[in-house]
């Protein structure tokens with residue numbers, strides 16, 4: 001097989017760890033140490049004069065800190081190095097305009113995590129149909145749920161292997177997220193039809209052929225009532241706390257319960273997204289979506305002090321619905337799933353897709369009669385139908401007109417060009 005017929009794939013796989021209580025404590029300690037390391041490094045970086053802020057100096061500072069501060073020594077040296085690497089990456093993202101400047105990490109707001117940068121340290125084996133084992137530095141051999149065939153043991157080679165992992169704690173406890181790299185043959189081009197997709201709040205996903213994918217509420221009525229009750233209780237406990245007083249054990253417990261319910265909702269949403277995107281990627285060859293800038297869409301509820309927003313409560317409610325649908329994640333899943341199955345995902349510019357009539361092509365005022373109904377006001381046309389299908393058909397139309405913006409590959413990242421001064425200005 002020629003090299004061209006092979007594609008490299010990098011993906012993450014998350015598995016639940018079965019840690020003993022002592023293991024949980026050890027992992028917690030490591031995560032706290034990693035966060036402290038980050039904060040120390042951040043303070044060091046800001047305090048140092050510019051010419052002394054070098055990687056070598058930062059590295060030396062980390063080594064010194066691990067010697068001087070006892071509780072930092074629980075963090076494996078490799079994980080401490082990974083903190084530095086993440087910090088450097090965060091600054092680069094900031095300088096290149098992709099993210100805000102990194103900041104200190106608070107104890108309660110930060111996801112507990114520890115990096116294991118070297119895959120070969122993990123020494124993964126499969127011990128049972130449903131269990132694998134991995135060595136976690138300074139914790140020991142730990143079982144994890146085996147739900148996907150990983151390239152380990154005699155299946156591993158230079159092209160197919162686990163390149164590293166990260167321990168992450170969420171409401172269900174500690175998990176391990178493997179970084180997997182595989183090389184496999186390029187899939188046959190998908191022969192399925194083209195499809196346009198409109199994402200929305202009332203109908204989560206509407207396809208141009210009339211199909212819709214909908215979901216109910218993520219939490220049942222009972223669970224929602226319980227979540228509200230817990231949130232109110234937490235707010236009340238917080239109100240009655242005296243200034244400077246530590247967060248009580250009870251309040252922490254309530255926070256944990258809230259996090260548990262929210263995590264449950266998120267798991268259900270993820271499950272639905274996976275099933276839906278897999279079905280779409282299997283059925284259709286070319287999937288066309290709108291190029292949405294979700295951050296702009298949800299930005300302006302409160303507005304700024306100079307320009308306060310209008311309809312703040314309504315808009316923030318809509319923002320919550322937009323964020324709740326997690327379209328960005330749906331698109332990400334579609335991107336890699338279509339690529340894996342030989343299809344393509346294409347983005348087209350979004351403006352006007354909900355107002356244009358997909359039958360005659362005219363955009364007439366007032367044609368979007370409600371969230372759900374579209375009635376064309378062009379006297380020669382008068383087409384009426386579901387507003388979301390209309391939008392999806394417009395999306396597909398824009399693609400067929402050749403307006404595709406970016407053919408989105410599996411992991412394609414469109415980088416903003418670095419701002420370079422013109423030669424004359426230097």
Ligand SMILES: [Zn+2]
Nearest residue numbers: 357360376381
């Ligand atoms: Zn029309």
